[in-house]
Amino acid sequence: MSYVLYFSALLMAATCCSLFMTYLCWKRRELPIAVSLGLGLLAGSFYSFGYAFEIVSSNLEQIRFWLRFEYIGIPFGTVLWFMMVLQFTGHQAFLNRGRIALLMVVPVVTFVAHYTNDWHHLFYKSITIDDSEGFPLASMVTGPLYKVHVGYAYFFCIIGMGLLFHMYRDAATTVRKQIIFVVIGSCGPYGVTAVYLSGIIPTSVDFSPFGFVFSGIFYMWGIYQFNLLKLAPLALQKVFESMRDAVIVLDLDYRVTSFNQSARRVMAGLNHKKANGMLAADVFSVYPELIDRIRQEPFKDSRLMITEAETSKFYNVHISQVSDNKQVALGIMLLLSDVTEDVHNQEKLLTSTRQLGELNSFKDKLFNVIAHDIRDPLAVLVSLMELMEEEMQSCDGEHDEVVNEMGQQIQNTFMLVESLLEWFRSQKGGMVFNPVIADLSHTVQANIRPLQVRSKGKRIQITSLIPKGTRIYADKEMLDLVIRNLLSNAIKFTDNEGSIQIEAHQVDNEIIVSIKDTGSGITPDQASTLFQDDNPVSSVGTAGERGVGLGLTLCREFVRMNGGDIWFDSKLDQGSIFYFSIPTLHEEA
Missing domain, CATH: 1.20.1070 (Rhopdopsin 7-helix transmembrane proteins)
Known part of the structure; x- marks a missing residue:
């Protein structure tokens, strides 16, 4: 019991x-x-x-x-x-x-x-x-x-x-x-x-x-x-079989112990009935590079090209060690991911990149042609027109209108080429940003002088109230273009016997420059699109002057590159004031 x-x-x-x-x-x-x-x-x-x-x-x-x-x-x-x-x-x-x-x-x-x-x-x-x-x-x-x-x-x-x-x-x-x-x-x-x-x-x-x-x-x-x-x-087995990537498992003797259907499609040697248990060297005999990768430690990822029925395919090969929960090595796993489409796309991208590079080089050469073969002759024509205008003053004035029109057209064409070149350099990195210490008063006076012919022709008085010794820190070439464009616009839209006044005052660590004219002002429709990049349009000046519409866009880009900003205030038929800010030397130091 x-x-x-x-x-x-x-x-x-x-x-x-x-x-x-x-x-x-x-x-x-x-x-x-x-x-x-x-x-x-x-x-x-x-x-x-x-x-x-x-x-x-x-x-x-x-x-x-x-x-x-x-x-x-x-x-x-x-x-x-x-x-x-x-x-x-x-x-x-x-x-x-x-x-x-x-x-x-x-x-x-x-x-x-x-x-x-x-x-x-x-x-x-x-x-x-x-x-x-x-x-x-x-x-x-x-x-x-x-x-x-x-x-x-x-x-x-x-x-x-x-x-x-x-x-x-x-x-x-x-x-x-x-x-x-x-x-x-x-x-x-x-x-x-x-x-x-x-x-x-x-x-x-x-x-x-x-x-x-x-x-x-x-x-x-x-x-x-x-x-x-x-x-x-x-x-788990079904997940293994349904994987798109080819998976092959080897034991420590490099014998095949398991593989999925994707591996059978990729590796011809795995179609053998007795593939399980065969040495990897026998199964992958046509892929010596793969065998070398398997035997190398530590394992490294590599790319393998496999030819299937006269079609080459590319696979990324990832080799890793299979271990148990005690980190004891049990075998080796091969994961082959088809990257053929990525390789072909990469080749197409490289081809497109080369073509774009060639087109970009051609475009650069084209602009160089403009710079050397068009800009320089136009500059000579501008000088000749100035001499002709001086000589015409001794004549009876019969041909003044024709000469003035020719001069205006040459000036407009020159400004077109100049603006296109400046725009090209600013957008493609051709212009190097090189800020220096400069006297703002001297810079403004230097940019007023080339415009005196135009301003005297319309009897416009340009006055700079910027005191000498006003020091700024900016790129000289960019600053000259900003001042020249704003003054040119002010002359363009100011009536005969008008005035333009340039001032500057310091606010915190910036110099605010203002260019005030007594011109026709800006309509609300024009004001809303004035600084837009898309399809810039130039308005006709008070004396019929024409431009290319790129000036203010360039000014905005150059001012921002120098760490400042640009804006304006305008009243129709009362004139406009354009402002832009430039850092002082104290901020950059």
């Missing part, structure tokens, strides 16, 4: 083990496989817990009670295990509500038949006490529904094992270990029950619940060693 107590204690230990694993499954209940496994373990817990008390019961009534307790879980255990196997092997799509309900028909009939057996005796024909083992045990004469229950359970057991063995055959080496643990753990209850039902061991003690002790050990080991509940292995 004493060893029965040990059996009971062992069954209680198996129950605790199953309940603990049920708790682990409950923590991972967001995974369907964890739910089915947990419910299956819970069903087994009812069996082992009930039988622990059944074998220490003293009469038939107590035995019947614990039998009913056991059958809360026994009918459903196989179906729950089968559902877990379907999810584990990637056949979870089979499990919809209708099929699950159909699978549960026989377990529910078994459950009801067991609890109502006293009415029909279709499950057990009779239950009596057997004292042959020295303690009371239940001796049952089984009925037809019991045989249906057993047959149903082993039918799904065989199908489930078949799915596991089929999965094992096609799985990668790292996944096979998980499958082995599931198979061994599943053999516990069904194997022991099969031995008990066959009568091979002449005993009345049902050792089936002890199979749960065996299963519990292997499932517990599998959960902690291989993290069985983290991801169903076949799902």
Whole structure:
């Protein structure tokens, strides 16, 4: 009688083990496989817990009670295990509500038949006490529904094992270990029950619940060693197979152990039926560069060109070491990513870049032609026109109008070329920014002198009120162009006998320069588009002067390059004031 107590204690230990694993499954209940496994373990817990008390019961009534307790879980255990196997092997799509309900028909009939057996005796024909083992045990004469229950359970057991063995055959080496643990753990209850039902061991003690002790050990080991509940292995296998990148796994002897369908398409050597287990040197014999990369440590990424049916493809090859959770090397993994399209796009981009470079060089040469072959002759023409105007003053003035018109056209053409060249240099980096210390008063006077012919022609008085010694820090060429353009515009839009006044005053670390004229002013429509880059348009001056519309855009760019800003204030028919700011020497120091 004493060893029965040990059996009971062992069954209680198996129950605790199953309940603990049920708790682990409950923590991972967001995974369907964890739910089915947990419910299956819970069903087994009812069996082992009930039988622990059944074998220490003293009469038939107590035995019947614990039998009913056991059958809360026994009918459903196989179906729950089968559902877990379907999810584990990637056949979870089979499990919809209708099929699950159909699978549960026989377990529910078994459950009801067991609890109502006293009415029909279709499950057990009779239950009596057997004292042959020295303690009371239940001796049952089984009925037809019991045989249906057993047959149903082993039918799904065989199908489930078949799915596991089929999965094992096609799985990668790292996944096979998980499958082995599931198979061994599943053999516990069904194997022991099969031995008990066959009568091979002449005993009345049902050792089936002890199979749960065996299963519990292997499932517990599998959960902690291989993290069985983290991801169903076949799902991982399907991800592996569906990858667009080619993946090849080698062992430490450089033998192929696994590869996906993409690798089979890329590497001709993997189409061999016995590619698994072959040396990498034999499989990749036509790719000596790849073999050299595999044998080099540390592993480095590289690019490999593979010719397929007279078509060359390029692959980035990433080689990494496969290690277990203790960082022990298990093998080598090759990842080949198709970058053919990227390589071709890169080649096209380089070709386009070369063409753009050639066009840019041609454009630079074209502007150089303008600078040397057009600008210089125009400058000579301007000088000749000035001499002609001086000589014409001694004549009777018959040709003054013609000469003035010619002079104006030459000036306009010269300003066009000058503005185009300045714009080109500012936009393409041809002009070097070179700030220096300068006297603003001297700079303004130097830019007034070239414009005196135009201002005297319209009898416009230009006055600079900037005191000598007003020092600024700016690029001289850019500052000259800004002042020259603003003064030229002021002359252009000021009527005869008008005036232009230039002032400057300091605000914080900036000098604010203002150029005020008594001209026609700026309309609101013109004011809103004055500094826009798109399609600049020049207005006609008070004496019919024309420009190219680039002056103010250039002024804005040059002022900003020098760290300042430009703006204006204008009243129609009352004149305009243009302001721009330039840093003082104190700010830059």
